[in-house]
Amino acid sequence: MIKNSIIFYYKDDYSLNDYFYNSANFGVSLLNQKADIKQSHVVGNDCNFAYIEEVEFKKHTEKSLLLIYSHGDDSGFYKSNDDSPFLNSKIDFPMCIENGLIYTNACLTGNLFAQTIIDKKASFYGYSKSVIKNPMYEKAYIECDNWGLHYIIKGYTLIDSKKEAKKKFNVEIDKCNNIFTASHLREARDSLVVYGNTSERLI
Amino acid sequence: MEIIVIDDNLEETSPLIIALGISYGKEYVKLFKKSSDGLAYITSNLTKKIIVILDIGFGVGEKNGREILAGIRVHNKLIPVIIWSATDIVGDDFLEFINNHALFYEKKTAPYKKIIARVKDAEHRLSLDVSTAMEEWLDEQEDKEQILMIEENGKSYSAQKLIEEIRLETEFGQRVESNILKLTIDLLFRKKEQV
Numbered sequence: 160m161i162k163n164s165i166i167f168y169y170k171d172d173y174s175l176n177d178y179f180y181n182s183a184n185f186g187v188s189l190l191n192q193k194a195d196i197k198q199s200h201v202v203g204n205d206c207n208f209a210y211i212e213e214v215e216f217k218k219h220t221e222k223s224l225l226l227i228y229s230h231g232d233d234s235g236f237y238k239s240n241d242d243s244p245f246l247n248s249k250i251d252f253p254m255c256i257e258n259g260l261i262y263t264n265a266c267l268t269g270n271l272f273a274q275t276i277i278d279k280k281a282s283f284y285g286y287s288k289s290v291i292k293n294p295m296y297e298k299a300y301i302e303c304d305n306w307g308l309h310y311i312i313k314g315y316t317l318i319d320s321k322k323e324a325k326k327k328f329n330v331e332i333d334k335c336n337n338i339f340t341a342s343h344l345r346e347a348r349d350s351l352v353v354y355g356n357t358s359e360r361l362i
Numbered sequence: 363m364e365i366i367v368i369d370d371n372l373e374e375t376s377p378l379i380i381a382l383g384i385s386y387g388k389e390y391v392k393l394f395k396k397s398s399d400g401l402a403y404i405t406s407n408l409t410k411k412i413i414v415i416l417d418i419g420f421g422v423g424e425k426n427g428r429e430i431l432a433g434i435r436v437h438n439k440l441i442p443v444i445i446w447s448a449t450d451i452v453g454d455d456f457l458e459f460i461n462n463h464a465l466f467y468e469k470k471t472a473p474y475k476k477i478i479a480r481v482k483d484a485e486h487r488l489s490l491d492v493s494t495a496m497e498e499w500l501d502e503q504e505d506k507e508q509i510l511m512i513e514e515n516g517k518s519y520s521a522q523k524l525i526e527e528i529r530l531e532t533e534f535g536q537r538v539e540s541n542i543l544k545l546t547i548d549l550l551f552r553k554k555e556q557v
Binding site (some may be wrong): 294329338349 | 377511545549
């Protein structure tokens with residue numbers, strides 16, 4: 160079972176303001192239910208490639224849960240509108256990734272990045288497409304982004320956690336009074352992907 | 363629904379114009395003998411549901427049909443345009459008509475009833491089109507400036523802005539259309555499961 164976690168997030172995003180910060184706080188509140196999982200937070204300016212590779216990852220020698228709340232593309236994670244990713248598939252992957260889990264609300268990282276980490280025996284939960292997030296419906300998006308984590312922490316497998324997250328998306332789609340936001344929630348729901356060890360309990 | 367006929371050889375008494383008036387109402391059939399006047403009318407009435415019947419050859423100083431079609435497409439990719447002309451379309455002109463989504467091409471020798479049938483076909487296609495349905499829904503919104511959507515990059519969209527994105531078939535407009543269509547199907551199937 161995974162007993163260590165590293166949470167990456169930041170405030171003042173150029174487009175979504177404190178969305179990633181608030182979403183991370185929600186995720187951390189879920190994680191707090193598991194007192195036996197240690198937490199290490201990488202916040203704000205510490206979300207950069209050099210710090211993570213040279214400092215943060217060297218602190219962690221056991222398999223870990225990486226919670227990443229940020230923008231993303233096919234190959235990595237970005238803070239605000241930075242030109243370079245703070246974590247991508249070119250990083251010298253540390254031991255904490257092996258047999259660990261990367262859980263993220265970043266767009267598109269369920270492609271090349273996910274493929275790279277499953278080659279390192281890690282697992283992945285996230286989105287394979289770009290997801291339009293409407294800040295006017297922040298609560299719904301935050302809950303949907305973290306619903307899978309809620310079930311992973313409860314001991315569900317990745318596949319079953321994804322199923323539960325999809326149910327949550329459906330609840331939010333059905334009660335959403337803005338058809339465009341509902342349509343984007345549907346798009347997000349159908350771009351959820353899980354890879355790696357998807358059928359065994361990880362936490 | 364308005365039928366816009368841009369043709370310098372037709373008159374208000376021409377069989378096609380009379381027949382269109384009977385089918386759609388005289389006030390909803392507009393004949394423009396000057397191509398520039400027809401284009402100006404279309405670009406000033408983009409919120410209307412329109413089908414265009416367009417000739418290719420016009421007099422000296424007037425834009426030809428190819429140029430008019432291109433002019434329409436700058437503002438709206440969705441208006442059905444039926445080309446009705448004595449001129450054969452060849453070479454690069456043919457490619458440009460295709461690339462600018464001319465819906466049908468009929469020779470001037472075709473009987474007016476065939477053009478009416480083409481207009482009916484265009485009307486049917488419009489009625490089935492997701493973007494048309496969305497345009498109509500958005501157009502009915504009382505406050506067209508109200509923000510309906512904000513993208514992740516912070517860009518916001520009112521009903522009016524969404525209509526423009528859909529009409530111009532921008533990448534974002536196409537994504538919105540596709541998402542609405544998939545949401546509709548999703549809702550129908552999931553609700554059906556509960557019946």
